[in-house]
Amino acid sequence: MCATGIGAAVRRKEDHRFITGKGHYTDDINQPGQAYAYFVRSPHAHATIKSIEAKEAARMPGVLGVLTGAELAADKIGNLICGWMIHSKDGSPMKMAPHPALASGKACFVGDPVAVVIAATLAQARDAAEKVKVDYAVLPAVTDPAQAQKSGVPQIHEVAPNNTIYQWHLGDAKAVESAFTSAKHVTKLDLVNNRLVPNAMEPRVAIGDYDTGSGTFTLWNTSQNPHVARLVIAAFVGMAPEHKLRVIAPDVGGGFGSKIFIYPEEVVALWAAKRVGRPVKWTAERSESFLCDAHGRDHVTHAEMAFDAEGRIVALRAKTVANLGAYMSTFSSAVPTYLYATLLSGQYEIPQIYCEVDAVYTNTGPVDAYRGAGRPEATFVVERLVEVGAREMGQDPAELRRKNFVKEFPHQTPVIMNYDTGDYNASLKRALEIADYKGFGRRKRESARNGKLRGVGFSTYIEACGIAPSAAVGSLGAGVGLWESAEVRVNPTGSVEVLTGCHAHGQGHETTFAQLVSDRLGIPIDNVSIIHGDTDKVQFGMGTYGSRSGAVGMSALVKALDKVEAKAKKVAAHMLEAAEGDIEFKDGKFSVAGTDKSAAWGEVALNAYIAHKFSGQELEPGLKEGAFYDPTNFTFPAGCHICEVEIDPETGNTEIAAWTAVDDFGVVVNPMIVEGQVHGGVAQGVGQALYEGAVYDKDGQLVTGSLLDYCMPRADHLPALNVATTVTKCPSNPLGIKGCGEAGAIAAPAAVINAITDAIGTEAIAMPATPQAVWAALKKAGRSLPHAA
Amino acid sequence: MAAVSLTVNGKPVTTDVDPRTLLVQLLREELRLTGTHVGCDTSQCGACVVHVNGKAVKSCTVLALQLEGAQVLTIEGLAPTDGPLHPMQEAFRENHGLQCGYCTPGMIMTAVDIVRRKGHELDDRTIREELEGNICRCTGYHNIVKAIAAGARAMQAGAASQAAE
Numbered sequence: 001m002c003a004t005g006i007g008a009a010v011r012r013k014e015d016h017r018f019i020t021g022k023g024h025y026t027d028d029i030n031q032p033g034q035a036y037a038y039f040v041r042s043p044h045a046h047a048t049i050k051s052i053e054a055k056e057a058a059r060m061p062g063v064l065g066v067l068t069g070a071e072l073a074a075d076k077i078g079n080l081i082c083g084w085m086i087h088s089k090d091g092s093p094m095k096m097a098p099h100p101a102l103a104s105g106k107a108c109f110v111g112d113p114v115a116v117v118i119a120a121t122l123a124q125a126r127d128a129a130e131k132v133k134v135d136y137a138v139l140p141a142v143t144d145p146a147q148a149q150k151s152g153v154p155q156i157h158e159v160a161p162n163n164t165i166y167q168w169h170l171g172d173a174k175a176v177e178s179a180f181t182s183a184k185h186v187t188k189l190d191l192v193n194n195r196l197v198p199n200a201m202e203p204r205v206a207i208g209d210y211d212t213g214s215g216t217f218t219l220w221n222t223s224q225n226p227h228v229a230r231l232v233i234a235a236f237v238g239m240a241p242e243h244k245l246r247v248i249a250p251d252v253g254g255g256f257g258s259k260i261f262i263y264p265e266e267v268v269a270l271w272a273a274k275r276v277g278r279p280v281k282w283t284a285e286r287s288e289s290f291l292c293d294a295h296g297r298d299h300v301t302h303a304e305m306a307f308d309a310e311g312r313i314v315a316l317r318a319k320t321v322a323n324l325g326a327y328m329s330t331f332s333s334a335v336p337t338y339l340y341a342t343l344l345s346g347q348y349e350i351p352q353i354y355c356e357v358d359a360v361y362t363n364t365g366p367v368d369a370y371r372g373a374g375r376p377e378a379t380f381v382v383e384r385l386v387e388v389g390a391r392e393m394g395q396d397p398a399e400l401r402r403k404n405f406v407k408e409f410p411h412q413t414p415v416i417m418n419y420d421t422g423d424y425n426a427s428l429k430r431a432l433e434i435a436d437y438k439g440f441g442r443r444k445r446e447s448a449r450n451g452k453l454r455g456v457g458f459s460t461y462i463e464a465c466g467i468a469p470s471a472a473v474g475s476l477g478a479g480v481g482l483w484e485s486a487e488v489r490v491n492p493t494g495s496v497e498v499l500t501g502c503h504a505h506g507q508g509h510e511t512t513f514a515q516l517v518s519d520r521l522g523i524p525i526d527n528v529s530i531i532h533g534d535t536d537k538v539q540f541g542m543g544t545y546g547s548r549s550g551a552v553g554m555s556a557l558v559k560a561l562d563k564v565e566a567k568a569k570k571v572a573a574h575m576l577e578a579a580e581g582d583i584e585f586k587d588g589k590f591s592v593a594g595t596d597k598s599a600a601w602g603e604v605a606l607n608a609y610i611a612h613k614f615s616g617q618e619l620e621p622g623l624k625e626g627a628f629y630d631p632t633n634f635t636f637p638a639g640c641h642i643c644e645v646e647i648d649p650e651t652g653n654t655e656i657a658a659w660t661a662v663d664d665f666g667v668v669v670n671p672m673i674v675e676g677q678v679h680g681g682v683a684q685g686v687g688q689a690l691y692e693g694a695v696y697d698k699d700g701q702l703v704t705g706s707l708l709d710y711c712m713p714r715a716d717h718l719p720a721l722n723v724a725t726t727v728t729k730c731p732s733n734p735l736g737i738k739g740c741g742e743a744g745a746i747a748a749p750a751a752v753i754n755a756i757t758d759a760i761g762t763e764a765i766a767m768p769a770t771p772q773a774v775w776a777a778l779k780k781a782g783r784s785l786p787h788a789a
Numbered sequence: 790m791a792a793v794s795l796t797v798n799g800k801p802v803t804t805d806v807d808p809r810t811l812l813v814q815l816l817r818e819e820l821r822l823t824g825t826h827v828g829c830d831t832s833q834c835g836a837c838v839v840h841v842n843g844k845a846v847k848s849c850t851v852l853a854l855q856l857e858g859a860q861v862l863t864i865e866g867l868a869p870t871d872g873p874l875h876p877m878q879e880a881f882r883e884n885h886g887l888q889c890g891y892c893t894p895g896m897i898m899t900a901v902d903i904v905r906r907k908g909h910e911l912d913d914r915t916i917r918e919e920l921e922g923n924i925c926r927c928t929g930y931h932n933i934v935k936a937i938a939a940g941a942r943a944m945q946a947g948a949a950s951q952a953a954e
């Protein structure tokens with residue numbers, strides 16, 4: 001390992017600009033002559049738009065235009081789409097309702113954009129928006145997914161009777177039924193996976209520009225996948241041919257999934273720019289982020305786990321209603337199906353699994369992938385069932401898990417996934433040691449002496465990352481392939497530019513991708529630049545989500561580097577007057593085997609371009625290679641998180657006393673960055689378990705619509721975290737990487753709730769387990785004093 | 790429009806502003822000091838923290854016109870452009886106290902203010918409580934807390950070595 005190679009905790013190359021205030025986020029960009037967009041949004045969750053009166057607004061100072069859904073339709077701007085087809089169990093396709101960028105005829109959630117004002121300044125646009133008069137006929141609304149399919153409930157879209165998008169299932173219902181019939185013990189749980197607001201700290205931004213000279217559009221946006229945005233806006237929305245649309249996503253201030261999707265404001269910024277003949281900028285206010293960024297989770301589930309007499313899991317079944325909100329967001333359909341039910345085997349050998357999922361429309365903002373996307377929901381189901389099952393059967397929760405772990409690989413689960421490798425016992429064992437599980441009883445007694453309740457909770461999670469083998473996801477309904485691309489440009493002076501189809505929004509690709517190049521080519525890391533996020537610069541790529549950049553994006557880079565090395569060896573062979581097969585490349589030096597003849601990396605790079613030592617017939621000049629890498633399998637990061645809580649029964653306040661995370665991410669490129677990813681993921685998972693919850697009232701108003709009302713975890717909510725790794729190398733990609741970005745958010749909620757329920761002695765607690773909720777649960781269970789057990 | 794004169798990162802600025810202009814808008818839009826960020830609309834997130842007359846202030850909550858004669862320091866002015874980084878900036882880099890970088894300028898400006906008020910030996914609890922007004926969604930705060938503790942100590946060492954010179 002070189003000092004800046006794979007496995008080194010290299011300090012991040014991108015940090016200098018961020019710590020000096022020189023980052024380039026989308027809102028930092030302004031175009032000459034730029035105008036500003038301000039959206040008029042529906043204040044009602046469900047309402048017919050009878051008329052929009054914009055004459056007064058249009059006469060306000062600085063106003064360049066007031067645009068509505070009628071103009072959008074007249075200009076034949078197409079609808080936003082969901083790109084993953086799910087079929088119901090009866091074979092019918094999902095019911096995708098039209099989603100225009102500006103509401104047409106009807107508004108379906110609070111925040112649904114119904115008009116946009118374009119003005120010379122933002123203040124003028126905002127002032128004029130207040131003068132747009134929309135006459136609404138308010139309709140009754142439905143916000144609770146558990147109610148959405150009932151008779152007499154308001155119908156949101158004509159195409160979807162009973163507000164039902166699909167009724168999907170996976171697994172063998174009969175075999176599961178039979179396994180339950182003969183089971184010794186059955187654990188049953190009703191679970192709500194609470195709705196979350198992603199809240200990346202950078203609000204979304206879109207700047208649209210139209211060049212009449214070339215007929216070309218440019219969109220600067222806060223995107224995790226600019227090429228996908230370009231494809232959708234070109235091919236489905238029909239804004240412009242793909243080659244006439246450039247999408248640039250510069251520094252992006254956090255995404256967590258919420259910036260994968262193609263949003264109405266991006267479409268409107270482009271369209272409005274052409275309409276008014278000036279660049280148009282829109283920057284979300286945080287209140288708009290709350291209303292309109294795609295939310296996460298929002299499942300209502302009944303789940304059961306069947307055990308035999310020895311405590312072996314014989315079957316699992318789950319019935320879930322998933323709320324997808326008012327419109328189907330870009331990948332929303334896949335989250336509660338193929339990213340959820342396929343992980344219901346957890347780390348366990350479960351012979352039979354059956355899962356039914358109904359996806360429903362409600363009068364709430366759209367719901368789509370948020371850090372973990374389906375896998376946190378699956379983990380919560382499995383890990384709550386196992387923990388509660390252990391308690392009900394009087395078994396140690398760690399021991400029950402160990403007994404049921406998958407131990408031989410590859411392992412085919414009954415729900416599609418084929419686990420390639422892992423050592424679940426190793427991560428459990430290590431976590432038990434770090435957490436001093438043996439000493440828990442002593443700590444519990446100590447807490448009891450102080451009038452506190454102490455509990456411990458486990459989460460031995462698994463996830464499917466490295467998204468994803470294209471043919472596999474295609475067979476499951478994906479509208480795209482999920483390979484990744486890379487191009488390596490070697491300059492004549494030997495420095496290197498890497499163009500990756502991935503996109504960094506906090507993950508540190510400029511460092512980790514450069515580590516791979518530095519390691520492979522033996523050149524200083526400072527001689528490597530990583531370029532991403534501009535469709536005019538970078539070849540088509542699929543972007544960053546699903547913990548895929550290392551496992552898929554860096555694998556593409558390995559392939560491109562293979563080609564670079566092969567070409568460079570040809571150049572070196574000509575320079576050194578040797579046979580190509582005799583050229584060896586090591587530590588940045590080409591040498592002829594068995595001789596002292598050698599050429600440095602920089603010399604070979606220069607010779608590739610000056611082309612003095614070979615003819616064009618023998619070898620093409622230049623040193624630039626590209627590759628597309630399509631994974632052969634998902635990757636399966638897994639691990640064990642142990643949470644220890646201390647609860648004050650007087651107030652119901654939960655304090656996280658200790659957190660242990662032992663994760664198997666395969667080969668780790670940069671341990672410092674990987675630990676940081678775990679910290680952040682755990683914080684979001686703890687946020688879900690203890691603090692966060694998007695709440696709509698029965699009229700569809702988001703009552704947690706600001707950072708004053710929605711509790712984002714702050715520094716004093718969280719403990720220091722003990723983070724460690726075990727390693728089983730992923731066999732399906734060249735670097736052995738599994739991915740680390742989502743693990744914390746996937747593992748954490750179950751660990752926290754398992755710890756709280758252990759402490760309070762009742763399973764009846766929902767997330768977020770606020771002090772009020774814990775206090776009420778204690779009261780209801782008739783427990784208020786700690787047991788010095 | 791109304792005139793206001795203030796000093797930003799050591800440079801005098803006199804400008805006419807719409808009376809409703811916030812300090813953060815003056816910094817970002819007029820002075821193009823885009824290191825100061827806007828992360829919310831309720832003065833909760835702290836991405837916009839700058840120093841006004843030596844104290845940490847959320848620049849989204851101050852009108853530009855209130856700052857007649859004030860000394861404003863932003864992240865861009867914390868260290869000389871071509872000189873060494875401020876010890877707190879260096880500590881954030883060294884301790885991986887940032888990921889997406891969006892909250893970072895506000896965090897660093899707050900951190901320097903914490904040191905001013907609480908001294909150079911900061912325990913975890915103090916730092917976490919003092920960060921009440923700054924939200925980070927990426928890091929889980931673990932490494933931010935480490936960075937601030939290290940930065941606080943480095944500021945003391947830096948001050949001591951300057952005093953010795």
